[in-house]
Amino acid sequence: MDFFADTAVIDDIRELNGYGLLDGVTTNPSLIAKSGGDFLDTIREIAQIVPGPISAEVAATDYAGMMAEAQVLSAIAENVVIKVPLTLDGLKACRALRAAGTQVNVTLCFSINQALLAAKAGATYVSPFIGRLDDINLDGMELIHAIRALYDGQGFDTQILAASIRNPNHVSDAALAGADVATMPPDVIRALVKHPLTDKGLAAFIADWKQTGQKIIK
Numbered sequence: 426m427d428f429f430a431d432t433a434v435i436d437d438i439r440e441l442n443g444y445g446l447l448d449g450v451t452t453n454p455s456l457i458a459k460s461g462g463d464f465l466d467t468i469r470e471i472a473q474i475v476p477g478p479i480s481a482e483v484a485a486t487d488y489a490g491m492m493a494e495a496q497v498l499s500a501i502a503e504n505v506v507i508k509v510p511l512t513l514d515g516l517k518a519c520r521a522l523r524a525a526g527t528q529v530n531v532t533l534c535f536s537i538n539q540a541l542l543a544a545k546a547g548a549t550y551v552s553p554f555i556g557r558l559d560d561i562n563l564d565g566m567e568l569i570h571a572i573r574a575l576y577d578g579q580g581f582d583t584q585i586l587a588a589s590i591r592n593p594n595h596v597s598d599a600a601l602a603g604a605d606v607a608t609m610p611p612d613v614i615r616a617l618v619k620h621p622l623t624d625k626g627l628a629a630f631i632a633d634w635k636q637t638g639q640k641i642i643k
């Protein structure tokens with residue numbers, strides 16, 4: 426499963442990429458607003474840091490507007506993926522962009538029928554939102570399982586990009602459910618490495634090593 430950072434904060438992207446943890450990045454209008462940066466400049470900078478797919482979302486909601494914005498966003502860098510909403514116009518834009526060889530991430534997917542439509546439109550990625558389904562007492566992970574079964578059964582190659590991930594359990598569960606990608610807030614990526622027994626064990630090793638008075642580099 427690939428790891429994408431779900432953020433527009435450059436410092437976080439730079440740090441996590443430095444650890445070799447990032448296969449790509451996803452952004453959305455809310456994340457851009459939160460970061461406070463200029464949208465086009467931010468995408469340009471991210472695309473220079475991470476060579477993998479960088480999702481940049483259109484702001485228009487009509488087909489013509491989405492296509493015009495997609496042209497601007499695609500021109501920023503070769504690794505920009507155009508993110509469109511799961512609406513009729515979004516699906517139409519997805520189909521046209523894919524026919525022109527552009528990578529597309531269809532976002533705001535909350536049902537199996539929506540995932541079916543995204544795959545039929547040739548989406549490179551579909552983004553089911555796990556956390557937001559859990560928020561309203563539905564089962565986000567069940568949707569990931571269902572999409573995996575649907576795509577495998579019907580032979581679709583659209584990648585399942587598990588989004589709206591809120592905690593480390595979402596990550597492991599999405600991996601076990603067969604998601605191709607998980608996009609995660611930086612703090613969730615950092616939390617994946619954490620275990621109290623790792624910290625405790627390392628502290629004991631450091632203390633015992635000190636007792637020996639030895640040095641590896643003499």
Ligand code: G3P
Nearest residue numbers: 431453556557588589590
């Ligand atoms: O990028 C879309 C998605 O990951 C948003 O997550 O936490 O705002 O539901 P959240």
